[in-house]
Amino acid sequence: MIKQSKVTMKNLADELEISVSVVSRILSGKGAAYRISEETQKRVQETAAKRGFTVNQLARGLRLQRTHTIGLLMPDISNSIFSMIARSAEKAFRRNGYSTILCDTANDGEVEKQALGLLHDRSVDGILMAPVGGESQYIKAIFNHGFPIVLVDRFLDDLKIPYVTSNNYQGAYDGVLHLIDHGHRHIGFLQGIPDSKPSSERLRGYRQALQDHQIPFDARMVQGGKFEDHDGYISAQILLNYAERPTALFSCSSVAALGAMKACMEMNLRVPEDVSLIGFDEYPYASLLATPLTTIAQQTGALGEGASQMLLDWLDSGNPPESASVVLDTELHVRASVARVSNSEK
Amino acid sequence: MIKQSKVTMKNLADELEISVSVVSRILSGKGAAYRISEETQKRVQETAAKRGFTVNQLARGLRLQRTHTIGLLMPDISNSIFSMIARSAEKAFRRNGYSTILCDTANDGEVEKQALGLLHDRSVDGILMAPVGGESQYIKAIFNHGFPIVLVDRFLDDLKIPYVTSNNYQGAYDGVLHLIDHGHRHIGFLQGIPDSKPSSERLRGYRQALQDHQIPFDARMVQGGKFEDHDGYISAQILLNYAERPTALFSCSSVAALGAMKACMEMNLRVPEDVSLIGFDEYPYASLLATPLTTIAQQTGALGEGASQMLLDWLDSGNPPESASVVLDTELHVRASVARVSNSEK
DNA sequence: TTGTAGGCGTTATCAC
DNA sequence: GTGATAACGCCTACAA
Numbered sequence: 001m002i003k004q005s006k007v008t009m010k011n012l013a014d015e016l017e018i019s020v021s022v023v024s025r026i027l028s029g030k031g032a033a034y035r036i037s038e039e040t041q042k043r044v045q046e047t048a049a050k051r052g053f054t055v056n057q058l059a060r061g062l063r064l065q066r067t068h069t070i071g072l073l074m075p076d077i078s079n080s081i082f083s084m085i086a087r088s089a090e091k092a093f094r095r096n097g098y099s100t101i102l103c104d105t106a107n108d109g110e111v112e113k114q115a116l117g118l119l120h121d122r123s124v125d126g127i128l129m130a131p132v133g134g135e136s137q138y139i140k141a142i143f144n145h146g147f148p149i150v151l152v153d154r155f156l157d158d159l160k161i162p163y164v165t166s167n168n169y170q171g172a173y174d175g176v177l178h179l180i181d182h183g184h185r186h187i188g189f190l191q192g193i194p195d196s197k198p199s200s201e202r203l204r205g206y207r208q209a210l211q212d213h214q215i216p217f218d219a220r221m222v223q224g225g226k227f228e229d230h231d232g233y234i235s236a237q238i239l240l241n242y243a244e245r246p247t248a249l250f251s252c253s254s255v256a257a258l259g260a261m262k263a264c265m266e267m268n269l270r271v272p273e274d275v276s277l278i279g280f281d282e283y284p285y286a287s288l289l290a291t292p293l294t295t296i297a298q299q300t301g302a303l304g305e306g307a308s309q310m311l312l313d314w315l316d317s318g319n320p321p322e323s324a325s326v327v328l329d330t331e332l333h334v335r336a337s338v339a340r341v342s343n344s345e346k
Numbered sequence: 347m348i349k350q351s352k353v354t355m356k357n358l359a360d361e362l363e364i365s366v367s368v369v370s371r372i373l374s375g376k377g378a379a380y381r382i383s384e385e386t387q388k389r390v391q392e393t394a395a396k397r398g399f400t401v402n403q404l405a406r407g408l409r410l411q412r413t414h415t416i417g418l419l420m421p422d423i424s425n426s427i428f429s430m431i432a433r434s435a436e437k438a439f440r441r442n443g444y445s446t447i448l449c450d451t452a453n454d455g456e457v458e459k460q461a462l463g464l465l466h467d468r469s470v471d472g473i474l475m476a477p478v479g480g481e482s483q484y485i486k487a488i489f490n491h492g493f494p495i496v497l498v499d500r501f502l503d504d505l506k507i508p509y510v511t512s513n514n515y516q517g518a519y520d521g522v523l524h525l526i527d528h529g530h531r532h533i534g535f536l537q538g539i540p541d542s543k544p545s546s547e548r549l550r551g552y553r554q555a556l557q558d559h560q561i562p563f564d565a566r567m568v569q570g571g572k573f574e575d576h577d578g579y580i581s582a583q584i585l586l587n588y589a590e591r592p593t594a595l596f597s598c599s600s601v602a603a604l605g606a607m608k609a610c611m612e613m614n615l616r617v618p619e620d621v622s623l624i625g626f627d628e629y630p631y632a633s634l635l636a637t638p639l640t641t642i643a644q645q646t647g648a649l650g651e652g653a654s655q656m657l658l659d660w661l662d663s664g665n666p667p668e669s670a671s672v673v674l675d676t677e678l679h680v681r682a683s684v685a686r687v688s689n690s691e692k
Numbered sequence: 693t694t695g696t697a698g699g700c701g702t703t704a705t706c707a708c
Numbered sequence: 709g710t711g712a713t714a715a716c717g718c719c720t721a722c723a724a
Contacts (some may be wrong), residue, residue, distance in 0.1 A: 008701055022709085034710085062408055062701080285575075368695080373718080410700085
């Protein structure tokens with residue numbers, strides 16, 4: 001068999017001795033609309049199939065100014081919460097005919113900025129992202145241009161950019177309350193990226209819970225700055241070396257809580273007898289740990305699905321979502337890492 | 347400021363009253379080669395910057411027949427081994443000017459097939475993938491067309507498709523040997539997807555280790571069929587309910603091992619006193635488990651980096667890699683989930 | 693040193 | 709019912 005040249009519409013048209021327009025119309029499902037004869041339709045479809053024709057999405061995108069491509073920006077896809085989000089988003093996109101361009105920003109604002117530019121150059125139709133943190137002029141500019149963008153997990157303050165996230169404030173409040181109910185008054189706080197909403201909102205919940213129980217806030221009790229296990233490990237060491245050692249640690253991520261657990265182990269502190277521990281994010285194997293970890297579970301699946309659906313609706317309808325935000329409840333999963341504070345401690 | 351129309355090369359050319367070709371040449375760094383006057387170069391670059399021009403990669407790709415896009419197919423990105431691979435591959439690609447189109451095939455051959463077609467339609471320059479399993483005519487066809495494709499973790503038998511993987515046979519052999527050395531002779535095997543190389547090679551290592559120690563192979567001892575935790579959970583229940591209960595379980599993935607651990611817990615079997623357990627893949631928090639899990643660690647980072655580099659080299663040079671395969675060593679991490687078999691058991 | 697024109701593969705518009 | 713033709717934005721042989 002002779003090596004076929006690439007099969008294009010022009011190609012098929014020549015072979016069938018008809019014009020490209022007809023081929024295009026038939027192959028993009030508009031045969032009926034143009035009342036093209038049954039016969040030609042059949043002929044075209046058959047040879048297209050035989051030759052293994054598929055449309056060139058590049059050319060199509062260029063012509064239509066619509067690529068059916070979505071940019072997905074995640075701060076760290078090795079973190080299970082983001083890999084879950086990525087998984088469900090990519091699936092939803094694909095099912096709706098969109099391809100996903102992935103960028104892992106590694107929690108780096110500079111990378112995020114570049115990635116945003118890159119996605120623009122590739123003419124994506126929309127963007128789903130968990131921003132690195134704080135303020136981003138770029139993101140706002142994109143949104144202000146009317147470009148479809150929705151945020152997931154993390155979001156930004158002052159604009160109406162649609163987002164789906166968890167009720168971080170309430171979740172943290174509940175968790176800290178759980179600790180307070182167990183008699184803890186010295187509670188360390190392992191924060192995530194400080195100017196990210198999840199971290200700042202959780203801190204707000206922490207402070208409110210303290211205040212509601214007449215426990216003074218001590219800035220020294222707030223440590224760390226990433227949602228990573230090693231960060232939790234280091235921060236826990238700092239906190240647990242204080243002369244007045246905290247009796248409990250509240251962590252903004254489950255992986256940081258695991259890091260803290262490791263620190264405790266190395267410092268010969270028992271969890272929960274010596275230190276109680278609680279972590280945001282569910283952790284699938286929490287119950288298999290030496291001390292099963294009490295967690296504040298997010299609805300991970302709903303985060304990814306909700307956000308991607310919001311974006312798809314936007315792309316579909318051409319209009320941004322009515323209600324710009326969805327906030328999902330969290331759930332406290334009580335396991336064994338929180339104990340009543342012993343009497344020997346104040 | 348008046349709303350600008352989209353800024354294109356033509357656009358800039360009109361504004362500067364020069365031709366598009368000059369603009370194109372300058373903006374694609376060929377100013378010097380064409381000996382374009384310093385002045386025009388400067389003028390063009392400045393207004394391009396001022397207007398925020400960036401090239402339309404769609405048009406560029408269409409013209410150049412090269413998109414600087416790579417397809418990344420992963421069977422399950424929520425599995426940490428694949429999210430690690432995805433992370434390092436995406437990073438390597440981006441650093442080299444390539445964007446990554448992600449497809450999570452969910453271990454489904456049908457999805458894989460569709461995804462492959464989709465990537466073709468999008469004119470990706472190359473593909474990095476961990477195939478779902480067994481035989482795939484599509485993958486072979488792609489490779490036989492000379493299209494740049496490299497496999498990672500999982501690979502295929504009979505063709506010279508380049509791949510990077512771990513020494514699954516040796517790793518499994520080492521692990522089973524470790525069990526045998528501790529007196530185990532009834533060893534259950536929790537397999538992954540049976541016709542995937544990692545699973546079949548690990549099974550081969552298991553069988554060889556048994557044979558080398560005069561332990562008869564019993565097909566009933568092989569259970570399961572996915573690399574997932576629930577699959578390990580179910581399979582462990584089956585194995586541990588045998589009249590002649592295995593004294594040890596070898597799992598083809600660490601998550602399946604965790605599932606098995608959960609099954610043990612629910613059946614009131616202690617690990618390792620009643621059942622020894624070993625899992626392929628490192629698990630970052632293995633040491634924090636109630637019973638720290640003994641594992642066979644893969645060089646996860648090297649897998650992703652090696653494979654993506656191999657593909658990048660191919661794209662760069664235009665030629666497939668000299669040596670079609672890289673096989674990385676594994677390492678046995680002895681923790682506490684394997685015990686000497688007690689005398690009461692045969 | 694700069695400009696012109698054709699084409700990458702598709703689709704929409706208008707004409708027949 | 710079908711066919712030319714232009715255009716999407718870019719690059720490059722060929723001309724000047």
